[in-house]
Amino acid sequence: MDETLAPAPKPTEIPAYSTAVAASEEKEENAKNADETMHDVEDDSNASSSGSDDDSDGSDSEDEAQQNLQLQTLQSQLSANPYDYDAHVQYIKLLRRMGDIEKLRKAREAMSDLFPLSPSMWQEWTKDEASLNTGSDAFSAIVKLYERGVFDYLSVSLWCDYLNFVQEFDPTIRERSAAGISKARDLFERALTAAGLHISEGSKIWEAYREYEQTILLTIDETDIQAKEKQVERVRSLFHRQLSIPHSNMSSTLAAYKAWEVEQRNIDAESYDIAATYPHVSSAYQKALEMYNARVHHEEQISSQDISESERLTCYMNYLKFEQSSGTPPRVQVLYERAVTDLPISPALWLDYTRYLDKTLKVGTVVSNVYSRATKNCSWVGQLWSRYLLSLERGxxxxxxxxAVFEKSMQCTFSTLDEYLDLFLTRVDGLRRRMASSREEDKLDYKIIRETFQRAADYLSLHLKNTDAFLRLHAYWALLERTLGKDISAARGVWESFLKICGSMLEAWKNYIALEIELGNLNEARSIYKRCYTKRFPGTGSEDICNSWLRFEREFGTLEDFDHAFQKVTPRLEELQLFRVQQESKSTEEKEVHPKRNAHDKRKMGSDITDEQSPAKRRRDALRNPKKAPEESKVQVEKFSQETKVEQVDEKVKESDNITEQSTLEKNREFSDQCTAFISNLPFTATEQHIRKFFSDIGGVVAVRVLHDKYTGKSRGLAYVDFSDDDHLAAAVAMNKRNLLGKRLSIARSNPNRGRKESSAYGPDRSGQALKESDEASQGTVKEAKSAPTRKLGGDNFQLKGKNTFAAPRNVRALGWSANKPKTEEGDETPKSNEEFRKMFVKKD
Incomplete structure (x- = not known):
């Protein structure tokens, strides 16, 4: 597999980003207060006496050494994990305090490449750059910073800073030239489009815009009556526009407008009636006031400081539903922008936002820009990346x-393999549509599609082996090789490569045969039947492929072809029928011997490992129970009797492996699990350090044991965590359903007595307990977390073989079990007579 396809390791990306973003504003405020306190202390120290200069120099040296040490520590952290959000924030603060401008710029750029910066961080950056230099080159650079800042999140305060900056430092705007005035008005209109409908803070931009236009009015010569009247009408229009929009300062805006009109008209304020002069303005104002009153309670809920993030998200969702039902798309979009600014790492919010834009706008740079920001905030959500690709294609x-977007998505870490598969298929879909397009600029070389399929197969083969999803991928690949690639040999190669990995899947053989029949290659289809009719498939698949071959020869073959197929298939069907009879007989005997065993008991005893016996097992059963088999089985019993000797050697090896495994598992009984939490649905990439950090808030962790597969060494998604006392354990269980690395954990108290008592099919080991506890603890999360490919264990006539059976329960014999028959007691060596047996059961008088 190409190593470049593997997701970039980001062990702390999601939790670090989630917690740090939520606390960043508070930390920034605390840092500012600390800086102010430090400056006050320094001023007091300088004013106290000049005799403390030596002490001050020593203290400065110590502070500088401490800062350098802290700087090196943060650099090491970021080098080891570039996605540590909190480390980026602390690194920037330290560099800003030390005054290292060049390193500070590089640090900010590095963080901006990975994460969107908060509005306060953009304000700090722009103010720092403005204080250093205000030349023409510096002005353009600062304007670009403001543009990047207002793109990341909706911030009225950042827009106001931007507007004030250009009015102060842009020469054309400051001198109020025609070009400068036009430039300023365009920027103000952009700000109104972005935040003018912000109910709680949007009025700040309206007021800034009116002040700018009124300043221009004051500069117009009194003799230029036409220009003055035109400017008055411009200011009046701004008042009218603002009064027709619901916002928090509507009454003060109306009062300001009335005072302005009185001044312009030079009339008595008490006698002036706006409704009489501008009835449409009064009507619009009343309507806007009603709209504001209908939204007041929603505004109070989302601005409350006493609610959690989940409650705030619920309030936003309710507000959005109300706005969608009664508002306009621009108003809804502004509310979405406010929501993602307050809750930037909520996948549900970004998914809902992008879904709304896809439905209403569908195309345009606005939608693609929102997707760009969504994937930057929630890079671990594969669905956002897939829809981002579709949005780009629509545009x-x-x-x-x-x-470029696809390659960027491949470097992210997703919680499920289905998300990776969906990304690959979305990419292939887009390439296929582009190749099928009639536009000349959309023409592509088919090899791009082939390379994408190959990357997907290499990447997913180890994880999606023998799954329907992996089969659909190859079926799609073979179809495009035949239709778009026009290469039949390549289509055959796709199926051949798939069968080498997943040869036990009946549907794969059927699809391969259907391809050859559709192409009219009957001989090739016949050869495939000859290769697979003797294979063992789940359920009735073995019979199905035999009957399918006969149907094929009836429809397409000659009489000789049909006779040949019949001669090949008939013995195979008889063998399968014999096996069915034996299985039914065995099942009947088990029901008679254990009539009270329910389905749950059968599952615990390992009945779901497999229903179909191996050939050696069938032969031994036939030898031991010749009366139970039909007459035709006698020939096979004689035929297989010699081969059984060879098979017995393999059985002894397997028994030896079971005993060895039992010895290893027995050692694990030293863990009493009296104060232990059992964790399931654990991300496969999670390590002991991740689990310890997850429980760091409650503390008390004594030991962490992540279960690994004995053959591959990979994590099984299960773990045990020992705690120092029951209070810490109870706190850990209370963290059930919380996320770790993008997956929702299932946490329950471990019960070793239950696991050992009820896991007779697994043996006295921790594996049986883990499987049972995982089955109980993860019932609520199976539907949500699909990170591991599901694979049916057992099933009708399907036996798992090889090393990839670590997830299947096993019948592990206890230590001391011997393959030899138990020796009889000395007293039992002589058989009892009928009279002795009668005396044992008949009561004596």
């Missing part, structure tokens, strides 16, 4: 841009 983006 007729270039192949270069789409390929």
């Amino acid at each position: 007729h983006a270039s192949e270069k841009d789409i390929a």
